Amino acid sequence: MKKIKLLLFLTVCFYFFNTISFNTLIAESSTSSGMVLIPGGEYTSGSDGFNDERPKNKIFISPFFIDIYEVTQKDFLKIFKKHSSEFRGGSLPVDHVNWYQARDYCNESGKRLPTEAEWEKAARAMTGELFYWGPEPDDSFAWHWDNSKYKTHPVGEKKPNKYGLYDMSGNVWEWTADWYKENYYQGRSSSNPKSPFNGKHRVLRGGSFMDKPEGLRVTRRNWDLPGARFKNFGFRCAKNDNTTTKD
Numbered sequence: 001m002k003k004i005k006l007l008l009f010l011t012v013c014f015y016f017f018n019t020i021s022f023n024t025l026i027a028e029s030s031t032s033s034g035m036v037l038i039p040g041g042e043y044t045s046g047s048d049g050f051n052d053e054r055p056k057n058k059i060f061i062s063p064f065f066i067d068i069y070e071v072t073q074k075d076f077l078k079i080f081k082k083h084s085s086e087f088r089g090g091s092l093p094v095d096h097v098n099w100y101q102a103r104d105y106c107n108e109s110g111k112r113l114p115t116e117a118e119w120e121k122a123a124r125a126m127t128g129e130l131f132y133w134g135p136e137p138d139d140s141f142a143w144h145w146d147n148s149k150y151k152t153h154p155v156g157e158k159k160p161n162k163y164g165l166y167d168m169s170g171n172v173w174e175w176t177a178d179w180y181k182e183n184y185y186q187g188r189s190s191s192n193p194k195s196p197f198n199g200k201h202r203v204l205r206g207g208s209f210m211d212k213p214e215g216l217r218v219t220r221r222n223w224d225l226p227g228a229r230f231k232n233f234g235f236r237c238a239k240n241d242n243t244t245t246k247d
Contacts, residue, residue, distance in 0.1 A: 033065075034067060034068055034069070035065040035066060035067055035068060035239065036065065036066060036068055036122075036163050036164050036165060037063060037064075037065055038061070038063060038064055038065070038066055038118070038121060038122050038163060039063050040060075040061060040062045040063040041060065041061070042058045042059065042060050042061075043058070043059060043061065043120070043121045043124055043126070044056060044057070044058060044059075044124075044128050045057060045058070045059040045117060045120055045121075045185075045219075046185050046219055047217075047219040050219070050220075051182065051183075052182045052183070052184075052185070052221050053185065053219045053220070053221060054185060054186070055185060055186065057185075057190065058190060059117055059121070059190055059191075059193065060190060060191040060192065061117060061118055061121045061192060062192055062240075063241070064114070064118055064238055064239065064240055064241075065111075065238060065239040065240075065241075066114055066118070066119075066122045066165065066236065066237070066238045066239075067111075067236035067237050067238070068156075068160075068164060068165055068166060069093075069155040069156055069166050069167065069236065070093040070094075070155050070166075070167050070171060070172060070174065070234050070235065070236050071093065071094050071102075071105065071234065071235055071236055071237065072090060072091055072092060072093060072094060072155055073085055073088070073089065073090055073091075073092055073093070073094045074090035074091065075094070076094040076097075076105060079105050079108045079109060080101075080105065083096070083097065084096045084097075084229070085097075085231075086231040087151050087152045087231065089154065091154035091155060092152050092153070092154055092155070093152055093155055093167070093171055093172045093234040094234055094235075095152060095172055095230070095231050095232065095233060095234050096229045096230065096231055096233065097175075097229060097233060097234060097235065098226060098227050098228055098229045098233070099175050099202045099226035099227070099228075100226060100227065102175040102234075102235035103175075103177075105235075105237070106235075106237040106238075109237060110239070111237035111238060111239040112177065112237065112238055112239065112240075113175060113176055113177040113235065113237065113238065114176055114177065114236070114237070114238035115176060115177050115178055115192075115193070115194070115195065115238075116176045116177070116178040116195070116203045116205065116221070117188075117192070117193050118176075118238055119174065119176050119205045119206075119238075120205065120218065120219070122163060122165060122168065122238075123161065123165070123168040123169070123205070123206065123218050124161075124218055125161040125162035125163040125165070126162055126163075127161075127162065129218075130217050130218070130219075131169065131216060131217060131218060132161045132162075132168060132169065132218050133159070133161070137213035137214060137216065139213075140158060140159050141158050141159045141161075141169065141170075142158055142167070142169040142170030142171070142207070142213070142216050143157075143158065143167070143170040143171045143209045144170050144207070144208075144209060144211055144212060144213045144215075144216060145209065145210060145211055145212050145213070146212065146213055148170075148171075148209035150209065150210070151209060152171055152172060152209055152231075152232075152234075153171060153209070155167055155171070158170070167206075168206055168218075169206055169207050169216040169218065170206070170207055170208060170209060170211070170216055171206075171208060171209055171234070172206075172208050172209070172232050172233060172234030172235075173204040173205070173206055173207065173208045173222055173232055173233050173234065174204060174205055174206045174234060174235050174236055175202060175203075175204055175233065175234075175235040176202070176203045176204065176205055177195055177202075178195035178196070178202065178203045179195050179196045179197075179198060179199030179200075179201070179202060179203070180196075180199055180200075180201040180202060180203045180221070180223035181196040181199055184196055200225070201223035201224055201225055201226070202223065202224065202225075202226045203221060203222070203223055204222040204223065204224065204233065205220070205221065205222065207220060207222075208232035208233075209232060210232045
């Protein structure tokens with residue numbers, strides 16, 4: 001009997017430590033590549049406070065990777081020879097970038113733009129608050145109109161969310177893969193929802209240095225023409241396991 005108990009104990013220990021090693025390996029490999037693995041599962045999407053964010057409901061998302069930081073000007077120049085950012089600096093997020101440029105950069109990097117639902121799951125980081133850090137604005141997490149001095153700042157200077165992602169709120173708005181539709185949430189799938197089939201505008205998420213702190217709520221949706229370029233428009237990329245999706 002003692003031998004059986006010992007064997008069971010050793011089996012549990014082996015499984016436990018190998019699970020830790022596997023998870024550690026995943027974390028290290030994703031971080032070293034500049035991306036974080038967002039685990040699959042449900043999250044609460046949307047809100048009941050704004051027309052295009054209704055209804056608030058549960059959405060399931062399969063696991064995916066997403067960039068830890070917004071794409072910087074230094075990163076952008078590795079793929080393309082030039083950019084038209086208004087604020088200049090290698091560690092600043094690339095700005096004045098339109099949806100097509102964001103898509104092409106991600107595709108050339110072997111990645112893709114995140115869907116709107118993926119972006120919100122990554123930004124929320126297992127929280128259900130108005131902001132991903134809590135119920136009230138907090139300057140330690142985001143650059144906004146009141147603390148940015150009306151310009152972008154180097155990525156990663158503020159505190160990250162619980163997934164280790166920086167600047168998911170503030171600094172620059174981030175393009176997503178989806179077309180914008182005001183009542184889209186009312187009929188979308190509850191599992192890995194896809195973009196509306198077509199539209200006129202593309203969705204941006206996250207707010208920017210030009211928004212007031214209360215405007216950085218994690219559910220807020222923005223939209224513009226895919227060819228639009230402004231000093232507060234940027235992006236980050238996502239990636240599936242060994243899969244690249246092009247539009």
